[in-house]
Amino acid sequence: MPKRLTILIAEDSPVDRMLLSTIVARQGHRVLTAADGMQAVALFEQERPQLVLMDALMPVMDGFEAARRIKQLAGDELVPIIFLTSLTENQALVGCLEAGGDDFIAKPYNPIILEAKIQAMHRLRRLQATVLAQRDLIARRNQQLLDEHRAAKAIFDKVAHAGCLNAPNIRYRQSPRALFNGDLLLAAQAPAGQMFVLLGDFTGHGLPAAIGAMPLAETFYGMAAKGHSSTDILREMNAKLKQILPVEMFCCATLLDINPLQGTLRVWNGGLPDGYLIGANGQRTPLGSRHLPLGILSAAAFDDEFEHFPLAVGDRLLLLSDGVIESRNTHDELFGERRLLALLDANSDPARLFDEIEQALLAFHGQVQDDLSLIEVSLDETLAGAPLSVPLVAHRSRPIDWSAHFELRAESLRNGNPLPLLLQLLLQVNPLRPRAGAIYTVLGELYANALEHGVLGLDSALKCDAEGFQRYYELRRERLQALAEGHIRLELSIKTHDGGGCLRIAISDSGAGFDVAHALQLQRCDQCLSGRGLHLVRQLTDGFDWQADGRGLGVEFGWAAEA
Amino acid sequence: MTITSQLSADGRELTIAISGRFDFNAHQAFRDAYQRQGASPQRYVVDLQGATYLDSSALGMLLLLRDHAGGDEADIRLLNCNVDVRKVLSVSNFEQLFVIA
Numbered sequence: 001m002p003k004r005l006t007i008l009i010a011e012d013s014p015v016d017r018m019l020l021s022t023i024v025a026r027q028g029h030r031v032l033t034a035a036d037g038m039q040a041v042a043l044f045e046q047e048r049p050q051l052v053l054m055d056a057l058m059p060v061m062d063g064f065e066a067a068r069r070i071k072q073l074a075g076d077e078l079v080p081i082i083f084l085t086s087l088t089e090n091q092a093l094v095g096c097l098e099a100g101g102d103d104f105i106a107k108p109y110n111p112i113i114l115e116a117k118i119q120a121m122h123r124l125r126r127l128q129a130t131v132l133a134q135r136d137l138i139a140r141r142n143q144q145l146l147d148e149h150r151a152a153k154a155i156f157d158k159v160a161h162a163g164c165l166n167a168p169n170i171r172y173r174q175s176p177r178a179l180f181n182g183d184l185l186l187a188a189q190a191p192a193g194q195m196f197v198l199l200g201d202f203t204g205h206g207l208p209a210a211i212g213a214m215p216l217a218e219t220f221y222g223m224a225a226k227g228h229s230s231t232d233i234l235r236e237m238n239a240k241l242k243q244i245l246p247v248e249m250f251c252c253a254t255l256l257d258i259n260p261l262q263g264t265l266r267v268w269n270g271g272l273p274d275g276y277l278i279g280a281n282g283q284r285t286p287l288g289s290r291h292l293p294l295g296i297l298s299a300a301a302f303d304d305e306f307e308h309f310p311l312a313v314g315d316r317l318l319l320l321s322d323g324v325i326e327s328r329n330t331h332d333e334l335f336g337e338r339r340l341l342a343l344l345d346a347n348s349d350p351a352r353l354f355d356e357i358e359q360a361l362l363a364f365h366g367q368v369q370d371d372l373s374l375i376e377v378s379l380d381e382t383l384a385g386a387p388l389s390v391p392l393v394a395h396r397s398r399p400i401d402w403s404a405h406f407e408l409r410a411e412s413l414r415n416g417n418p419l420p421l422l423l424q425l426l427l428q429v430n431p432l433r434p435r436a437g438a439i440y441t442v443l444g445e446l447y448a449n450a451l452e453h454g455v456l457g458l459d460s461a462l463k464c465d466a467e468g469f470q471r472y473y474e475l476r477r478e479r480l481q482a483l484a485e486g487h488i489r490l491e492l493s494i495k496t497h498d499g500g501g502c503l504r505i506a507i508s509d510s511g512a513g514f515d516v517a518h519a520l521q522l523q524r525c526d527q528c529l530s531g532r533g534l535h536l537v538r539q540l541t542d543g544f545d546w547q548a549d550g551r552g553l554g555v556e557f558g559w560a561a562e563a
Numbered sequence: 564m565t566i567t568s569q570l571s572a573d574g575r576e577l578t579i580a581i582s583g584r585f586d587f588n589a590h591q592a593f594r595d596a597y598q599r600q601g602a603s604p605q606r607y608v609v610d611l612q613g614a615t616y617l618d619s620s621a622l623g624m625l626l627l628l629r630d631h632a633g634g635d636e637a638d639i640r641l642l643n644c645n646v647d648v649r650k651v652l653s654v655s656n657f658e659q660l661f662v663i664a
Binding site for chain 2: 203204247248249250252270271272273289290291292293301
C-alpha cells in the first residue's frame with residue numbers, strides 16, 4: 001500500500017510549482033513548497049520532509065547547493081532528492097548526482113512515473129532506516145559484550161590471579177581478549193620449587209571457553225599451591241573438564257613441570273603445536289603433542305605420561321598457541337609452521353628469540369593480533385630462589401610433643417604422592433609455616449632419593465645426557481609399574497622446649513643403601529643442574545645426618561621461641 | 564562446503580562425505596547427516612576426500628558423532644584425508660579415537 005509522505009517541492013516557476021504540487025497532493029502526500037534553494041533548505045530544517053523534488057536552476061540558491069546542504073543536514077538518514085530537470089547535457093546531470101541527487105524526472109511530468117519514483121525512493125528510505133537501526137543495535141550490543149568481557153576478565157583475574165606469570169624469567173604475550181578466544185595461560189610456583197606452566201586452547205570462542213577456563217585455573221593454582229604433583233594436577237584438570245564440558249568441546253594444552261633443583265623438565269602436550277626446549281647453545285628440541293587434548297577421555301582412559309628432558313641454566317622454553325601458526329594476514333596468507341621454523345633457524349642469540357618472533361608477527365600482520373598466545377620461560381638462577389612461605393595463623397603456639405610414622409609400601413609408592421598430606425600436617429605447627437617451602441623441598445628431595453635410588457635402584461649417572469635422561473625416566477616408570485615389594489619409612493617428630501622447638505624428619509628405605517659421604521663429594525658439579533639434591537637438603541636444614549649403611553637420612557628444622 | 568550421506572544397502576554402514584571447508588558452518592548439516600530418522604547403522608565412514616580444511620570445531624563435531632555412535636564402542640573410520648587434514652588430526656592425536664586411513 002502506498003504510503004503518505006511529506007514531500008518538499010523546490011521550483012522557482014509558480015506554474016510548474018502549482019502543477020507539481022497538485023499532482024503530488026492528489027496522490028495523497030503532504031506537500032511543502034519553496035520558490036528557491038534558500039527557502040528549500042529553511043523549510044527542510046523546519047519540517048524535515050521525507051523526500052525532496054528539486055529544480056536545478058533557481059534564483060538566490062540553485063538546486064545543486066540546496067541539495068548539498070539538505071544532504072548534509074540529513075546526516076545518516078536517507079532523504080532522497082529527485083531532480084526536476086529538462087537538462088539533457090550529461091555534464092548537468094552529473095552535476096545533479098554530485099550534489100547528492102538520487103534520481104531525475106523530466107518535464108512534462110507523468111503522474112504515474114512520478115508516483116513510482118516516489119514509492120521506490122520511499123522503499124529505499126525504509127531500507128536505509130532499517131540498516132541504520134540494525135547497525136546501531138549491533139554497535140550497542142557489541143559495546144555491551146565488550147563491557148561484559150572486561151567485567152568477566154576482571155572476575156577471572158581475581159579467581160585465577162596471574163600466578164607467577166610476572167616472574168622475571170617469564171615473558172609472554174597474550175591480549176586481554178585472549179580468554180574469550182579460548183586461550184589460557186597459567187604459571188605457578190610449587191612449594192618444592194618447581195614451576196608449573198600451562199598453555200591451554202579451548203575449542204570454540206567466547207563465553208563457553210572463558211567459563212571452562214575458570215575451573216581449570218582454580219584446579220591448577222589450588223593444587224599447585226598444596227604441593228600436588230604435575231601428574232595429579234593434570235589428571236584432575238582432565239577429569240574436571242571431562243565432567244563439565246559438552247562432548248564437542250575440549251582443551252588443547254601443554255603442561256610444563258620445570259624442576260630447577262633436579263634439573264628436569266617434564267612435558268605433557270595434548271593437541272597444541274610443538275613447543276621448544278632451546279639450549280643456551282641454540283640446540284632445539286621440539287616438545288610435540290603426544291596425547292589427546294584435555295576433557296575428551298575419562299579418568300580411566302586418560303594417559304598422563306610425561307616426557308622428561310634434562311634442564312640446565314641458560315635453557316629456554318617456548319610455547320605457542322595454534323593462533324601463531326594459523327594466523328592469516330590481510331592477503332589471506334598463512335603465517336605457517338615453515339615461517340616459524342625459519343625464524344628459529346635464523347636465530348643466533350636465544351635471548352633475542354622472543355622479540356624476533358613478536359617482530360615477525362607484527363611485520364607479517366601489520367598490526368597486533370589478539371588471538372594468539374606466546375610464552376617463554378628461561379632457566380636462570382633466580383628460578384631456584386624464594387621458597388614458599390605460608391602466613392602464620394593467629395593462635396598462640398602451645399607446647400607440642402608428637403611423632404608420626406608412615407610406611408609406604410609397593411602399591412602406595414606406585415600410585416600415591418604422600419607429600420601434600422605430610423605438608424598439610426606439618427603446617428598445623430605454626431612456627432614451621434614461614435619455612436613451608438624449604439620443608440617441602442627437603443621432603444621432596446628425600447622422598448625422590450629414597451624412591452628412585454633406594455627402592456627402584458636407579459643410577460643417577462644415567463642422567464648425564466639427554467638420551468640417558470629419557471631412559472632414566474622410562475626405567476623409573478617400568479620399575480615402579482613392576483614393583484612388588486619395597487618400602488619407604490618416614491618419621492616426623494616435633495618437640496617444643498622452653499627455648500623453641502625442633503622438627504626431625506627421618507627417612508629410610510628398603511634399597512641397598514649408598515655411600516652418602518661419597519655422593520656428597522661427587523655431586524659437586526655446578527654446570528649440571530641434576531644431582532644438587534643432597535647439597536640442597538644440607539643447605540636448607542639445620543641438621544643433617546645419615547646411617548652408616550646409607551639406607552637412612554635424617555634432617556632437622558629448629559626454631560626459637562617467640563619473644 | 565557440502566555434506567552428503569549415504570546408507571549402505573544393508574543399512575549397516577553410513578558414509579558421510581564432506582567437501583570444502585569442514586568448519587563451524589558445517590555444524591547443522593553434519594548433525595543432520597547422522598541423525599537420520601529410522602536408520603541405526605553399526606559403522607560410520609567419514610569420507611574427507613573433498614575436505615580441504617578442518618578446524619577445531621570440526622574435531623568437536625567428530626567427537627559428537629563418536630558420542631552418538633556409542634562412545635568408546637563407536638566404529639568410525641575417517642577416510643581419504645589430505646596432508647593438511649591428517650596433520651590436524653594427528654596433532655590432536657585423534658587416531659586414538661578414530662581409525663584414520
